[in-house]
Amino acid sequence: MIYPESFYQRSALSVARDLLGSCLARRSGAGPAALWRIVETEAYQGPLDLASHASRGRTARNAPMFGPPGRLYVYLVYGLHHMLNIVTGPSGWPAAVLIRALEPVSKTDQTSEKFPSGPAKLTKVLRVDRSDNNLPVFDANGLMVIRSGARRSGEKIMRAPRVGVDYAGPYKDKLWRYYLAGNPYVSKY
DNA sequence: CACTAGATTTTCT
DNA sequence: GAAAATCTAGTGG
Numbered sequence: 001m002i003y004p005e006s007f008y009q010r011s012a013l014s015v016a017r018d019l020l021g022s023c024l025a026r027r028s029g030a031g032p033a034a035l036w037r038i039v040e041t042e043a044y045q046g047p048l049d050l051a052s053h054a055s056r057g058r059t060a061r062n063a064p065m066f067g068p069p070g071r072l073y074v075y076l077v078y079g080l081h082h083m084l085n086i087v088t089g090p091s092g093w094p095a096a097v098l099i100r101a102l103e104p105v106s107k108t109d110q111t112s113e114k115f116p117s118g119p120a121k122l123t124k125v126l127r128v129d130r131s132d133n134n135l136p137v138f139d140a141n142g143l144m145v146i147r148s149g150a151r152r153s154g155e156k157i158m159r160a161p162r163v164g165v166d167y168a169g170p171y172k173d174k175l176w177r178y179y180l181a182g183n184p185y186v187s188k189y
Numbered sequence: 190c191a192c193t194a195g196a197t198t199t200t201c202t
Numbered sequence: 203g204a205a206a207a208t209c210t211a212g213t214g215g
Contacts, residue, residue, distance in 0.1 A: 061200075076198055078207095083207060201205095
């Protein structure tokens with residue numbers, strides 16, 4: 001089952017937590033969609049969150065965060081890495097969830113060198129770039145989030161400060177990073 | 190093992 | 203001009 005648009009019309013914190021254990025499906029051309037489990041996320045919430053691009057107002061780059069929920073926000077950091085986010089909350093409220101790490105589910109993807117344990121690595125593996133910007137994740141094409149591969153028994157959700165946002169003042173210590181305890185694909189920090 | 194430099198676009202100063 | 207929601211390869215213990 002694909003999460004409906006309303007799933008994303010909630011706070012980024014709730015969505016970030018609930019996405020853990022869900023699956024990301026990438027359909028490209030013919031053949032079955034490739035599957036990955038989401039094991040690590042971060043929430044970026046509202047105009048006051050100094051770690052969020054939206055804290056400095058709307059720009060051409062961050063415009064998708066101000067739009068309707070359930071769309072992709074893909075941008076480039078450090079001049080070369082694409083970041084994959086899903087917009088959350090109502091239109092006009094800038095918030096998004098950054099997908100930070102995935103666990104391969106499809107057999108073909110487990111065997112290769114593909115270890116999507118980091119936000120830049122996973123966009124490279126999934127071949128996500130800015131042509132995916134603004135695309136919905138609740139349609140049965142392109143990129144989808146599916147409520148399968150739910151959490152296994154004993155898998156606990158952990159919270160931690162977000163990565164790479166030391167400049168964000170009081171917001172740098174918010175526990176808005178979520179991950180599955182002990183999962184080997186969670187990025188190393 | 191720990192640490193550092195470099196890649197290089199978007200955005201704001 | 204500088205710094206950024208990062209990663210890799212390289213150096214040196």
